[in-house]
Amino acid sequence: MHNIHLRPQEDAERQLIQEVISLCSPQSRWEAERGYGGMNNTTYLLKLDGERYVLRLYETHTDTVKIAFEHHVLSALNQSEFELQVPSPVQVNKGEGPTFLSVNDPHNGHYKIVSMFTYCRGKNPVWNTPDxxxxxxxxxxxxxxxxxxxxxxxxxxxxxxxxxxxxxxxxxxxxxxxxxxxxxxxxxxxxxxxxxxxxxxxxxxxxxxxxxxxxxxxxxxxxxxxxxxxxxxxxxxxxxxxxxxxxxxxxxxxxxxxxxxxxxxxxxxxxxxxxxxxxxxxxxxxxxxxxxxxxxxxxxxxxxxxxxxxxxxxxxxxxxxxxxxxxxxxxxxxxxxxxxxxxxxxxxxxxx
Structure with a gap:
């Protein structure tokens, strides 16, 4: 059940996602759908053995120091008493490694940084009323x-x-x-x-x-x-x-x-x-x-x-x-x- 929905470059994207899954959770059954990433990254919505995650492909830099700080803040917030949801970075290598890794982008052959995060429920709001x-x-x-x-x-x-x-x-x-x-x-x-x-x-x-x-x-x-x-x-x-x-x-x-x-x-x-x-x-x-x-x-x-x-x-x-x-x-x-x-x-x- 390795599926990517709504994407013409299915094989290349499957290859990238499978590489990440093989490090994070080998032998898992997964589905993926292209998300609505911002200007700075590409996202995929993953279902991995019934659990939902978000996979982020950093598009504009490969600066691991920047990414490490972002993940450090998210991990600290998740351990605090903050009452709203924030994504939690998932460790690779069966939960024993870092929270990001380098992979080759099949589209252009360049290496990029990829991270997996826990899924936050909800939807982007549309401002219909000023209240x-x-x-x-x-x-x-x-x-x-x-x-x-x-x-x-x-x-x-x-x-x-x-x-x-x-x-x-x-x-x-x-x-x-x-x-x-x-x-x-x-x-x-x-x-x-x-x-x-x-x-x-x-x-x-x-x-x-x-x-x-x-x-x-x-x-x-x-x-x-x-x-x-x-x-x-x-x-x-x-x-x-x-x-x-x-x-x-x-x-x-x-x-x-x-x-x-x-x-x-x-x-x-x-x-x-x-x-x-x-x-x-x-x-x-x-x-x-x-x-x-x-x-x-x-x-x-x-x-x-x-x-x-x-x-x-x-x-x-x-x-x-x-x-x-x-x-x-x-x-x-x-x-x-x-x-x-x-x-x-x-x-x-x-x-x-």
Whole structure:
């Protein structure tokens, strides 16, 4: 019963999965279905001797130090009193080895890192009503509180968001400004937006000065609808994808989902109610300091700027098509326009 559903490259994928299964649980009966992996990995939903797992194929790096830290955080959370589900890495070699291994990708012959995780029940939420964002804020706050108490022995690899100047060697600030001055052919589609960003970028980078004085802790850094699961009653029941967990500003755990809300195709009234619910849900769990609240407008834009630099870098690497970076550049311009018109009202909502 070795099946892969809904995939034309069945033989190559079966070969990869069988290699992993042979190390984790030889002689097992298994089924696999292609999952909905994010931009950074491919996932398979596995049924192994009746138990369900998720197999992740890391697509963008083979840095075992990064993966070891992610798995270290997940293992520590699973041993804590955190009340929501998080994936638990499964040890290979019959439960006696590490939680990841290197395999050859049959599609291209390159070696990649593969991990198997326990399965979390639930489904990605769809934001139909603004009140649903209270749940997301509460989940982010619960996670923030749990991570603040977590004891981890490994050092994080990723720098804080506000150290963006050093985060992307293929697209540092001066390179991004140069691209806006003279967009390459790959980014011509958003040349107008890049020209509009040009006078704004220096101030965005300047606003990061002094951020290191704000409260820091371990953060997930990417809490959004694609990285949480909800139960049949609409309650957030699981948080996924800790790949970018690191030591960063505590308030980023709220600023990130706030930033992601701003380009949704919703009415102004819906958006303001959703933002209020998100903030209220988070602050029921975590009481932020005044200086943290004051920084949120800049951090909302920082999140979007970080995503732009991330996907331009991936474009240069050949990992993603230019359209991905183009879309993120357009979204950054939209968020800046929104902030120019709404920052005062946002600060009132934050009680700053």
């Amino acid at each position: 649903q964002l209270i749940e997301l804020g509460k989940a982010a706050g619960l996670l923030s509180s749990a991570l603040a108490k977590l004891e981890v022995s490994l050092e994080p690899v990723y720098p804080p968001y506000y150290q963006i100047q050093q985060a992307y060697p293929l697209c540092p600030p001066d390179k991004l400004i140069q691209l806006c001055l003279s967009p390459p052919d790959e980014l011509k589609e958003c040349a107008e937006e890049m020209q509009e960003l040009l006078p704004v970028l220096p101030a965005l980078f300047e606003a990061l000065n002094g951020m290191d004085d704000l409260p820091h802790q371990l953060v997930h850094g990417d809490v959004n609808a694609s990285n949480v699961l909800s139960d049949d009653h609409g309650r957030i029941c699981a948080i996924l994808d800790f790949e970018f967990a690191t030591w960063d500003l505590r308030v980023m755990e709220l600023a990130v989902p706030m930033s992601d809300l701003l380009t949704m195709d919703k009415s102004d009234e819906w958006m303001w109610q959703a933002l209020e619910g998100l903030i209220r849900g988070f602050q029921k769990q975590v009481r932020l300091e005044t200086e943290e609240l004051r920084a949120i407008p800049q951090l909302i834009l920082l999140r979007s700027l970080d995503v732009v630099m991330h996907f331009i870098s991936r474009m240069f690497e050949g990992t993603d098509e230019p359209e991905v970076a183009v879309n993120q550049i357009i979204k950054l311009r939209e968020r800046i326009e929104w902030m120019n018109s709404n920052e005062e009202r946002l600060r009132q909502l934050l009680w700053v």
